[in-house]
Amino acid sequence: MANDSSSPPSTRISSSPATSRTPPFLPTFLERIVLGFFPVLLVFGALFSVLSPQTRDAPYDPISQSHSQDPAVSPSYFARKSNLFNVIFVKRGWAWTTVAFAAFLLTHPSTSSPTRRLRGAARWGAVTLCWLFVTQWFFGPPIIDRGFRWTGGKCDVAEMDVALGDSGVAEVVTAVACKAAGGKWRGGHDISGHVFMLVLSSVFLLEEVGWSLLRWTNWAPDERTVVMPDGAVKGAGVEAEIAAGDNKGSGQLGFGIGGKFLMTVVGLNVWMLLMTAIYFHTWFEKFTGLLTAFIGWYIVYNVPRFVPAVRGLIGLPGI
Numbered sequence: 001m002a003n004d005s006s007s008p009p010s011t012r013i014s015s016s017p018a019t020s021r022t023p024p025f026l027p028t029f030l031e032r033i034v035l036g037f038f039p040v041l042l043v044f045g046a047l048f049s050v051l052s053p054q055t056r057d058a059p060y061d062p063i064s065q066s067h068s069q070d071p072a073v074s075p076s077y078f079a080r081k082s083n084l085f086n087v088i089f090v091k092r093g094w095a096w097t098t099v100a101f102a103a104f105l106l107t108h109p110s111t112s113s114p115t116r117r118l119r120g121a122a123r124w125g126a127v128t129l130c131w132l133f134v135t136q137w138f139f140g141p142p143i144i145d146r147g148f149r150w151t152g153g154k155c156d157v158a159e160m161d162v163a164l165g166d167s168g169v170a171e172v173v174t175a176v177a178c179k180a181a182g183g184k185w186r187g188g189h190d191i192s193g194h195v196f197m198l199v200l201s202s203v204f205l206l207e208e209v210g211w212s213l214l215r216w217t218n219w220a221p222d223e224r225t226v227v228m229p230d231g232a233v234k235g236a237g238v239e240a241e242i243a244a245g246d247n248k249g250s251g252q253l254g255f256g257i258g259g260k261f262l263m264t265v266v267g268l269n270v271w272m273l274l275m276t277a278i279y280f281h282t283w284f285e286k287f288t289g290l291l292t293a294f295i296g297w298y299i300v301y302n303v304p305r306f307v308p309a310v311r312g313l314i315g316l317p318g319i
C-alpha cells in the first residue's frame, strides 16, 4: 500500500498541497470540469435547435419526441431514430460500454493487479445496476417508466381498451409494452433514457481511465480525499497499492489500445448526446436524464470516499 499522503513530509512519495484537496463529499476540480461539460453540451444543443432555421422549421411531434421521420422532411440524418449510430451504437450502448471498459481494464498496465481488476469489475457492476434500474428493470418496470406513470402518463391503447371493457390492457406499465401493443405512451414526464445512458456511460469510462492514467503518469495531483474508518480525512493515495507515478518498467504511459477504444466509445457517446440535445425530447426531460446520471455517478464515485465500508467493496479508480 503506498503512503503518498499521510506519511511525514520527508517520506512522502507524492503529495499535493492541502489547499488543493477537495472535501470527500464533493467532486474534485477536474471532475467538476468533466461533469460541467455535459450541461454545457445540452444547452448548446438546445440553442442550436432553436437557432438553426433547418431544425426550427421542421415538423416536430411531441408524442414521439422527434421530428418527422420522413427523410424528405427530417432536418438531418441524425434526427431520424433509424440512423445507424442510434441503432447499432446507442440502442446497444451498455454492451459497448461494457466491452470498452473490459478492454481497458484487461490490457492497461495501470490496472494490472488482481485487486484493481476485481474492484474495477465491482464498480462496473454498481454502475450497471444503476443503468439496469433506471432503464430496464426496477423490481418491475424501470425507474423511467415508473416516473412517467407517477407523473400522470398513460398508454393510450390501455385507455381505449378500458373504455371497451378490456381492463387487462390497462395494466400496461412500460413504454416497451405500450409500443408493442400499438399504443402511444403519453401524458407524463419521460426522463430521456438516451441522455441518462450516454452521460452515465461517459462519466463512468472517464472516471476509470482518467484516475488510472492520472496516477499512473503522475500527470497532476490526485485531489481526492477519503474519510478513514477512524473519521480522519486523508488524501485518497493513502490507500493506493502503488504510489502515484510509480510506473517503472511498464514502458507504457499512454492510453494503450484498450484506452483508445474506450475513448472512441466516449467520443461516440458525446456525439450522440449532442444529436439527442438538438433533435429529441424537451429540455426538461433532457435535464432530468442528466440529473439521474449524475446521481448514479455520485453514488458510485463520490459516496465511497466518505463511506469506508462501500470503499472497501468497490474501491476508487486508480487506487
Ligand SMILES: CCCCCCCCCCCCCCCC(=O)SCCNC(=O)CCNC(=O)[C@H](O)C(C)(C)COP(=O)(O)O
Binding pocket: 090, 091, 092, 093, 094, 095, 096, 098, 122, 123, 125, 126, 128, 129, 132, 135, 175, 193, 194, 197, 314
Ligand atoms: C457491487 C457489485 C454488484 C454486482 C451486480 C451485477 C449487476 C448485474 C448486471 C445485470 C446484467 C447486465 C448485463 C450487462 C451486459 C450488457 O451490456 S447487455 C445489454 C445490451 N443492451 C444494451 O446495451 C441496451 C442499451 N439501451 C438502452 O438502455 C435503451 O435503449 C436506452 C438507450 C436507455 C433508450 O431507451 P429507449 O426506450 O430504447 O428509447
Ligand SMILES: Nc1ncnc2c1ncn2[C@@H]1O[C@H](COP(=O)(O)O)[C@@H](OP(=O)(O)O)[C@H]1O
Binding pocket: 064, 065, 066, 078, 079, 080, 081, 082, 083, 086, 190, 191, 192, 193, 194, 195, 272, 273, 275, 276, 280, 281
Ligand atoms: N441521438 C438520437 N438518435 C436517434 N434517435 C434518438 C436519439 N436520441 C433519442 N432518440 C429517440 O427518441 C426517443 C426517445 O429517446 P429516449 O427516451 O431514450 O431519450 C427514442 O425513440 P424510440 O423509443 O422510438 O426508439 C429514441 O430512439
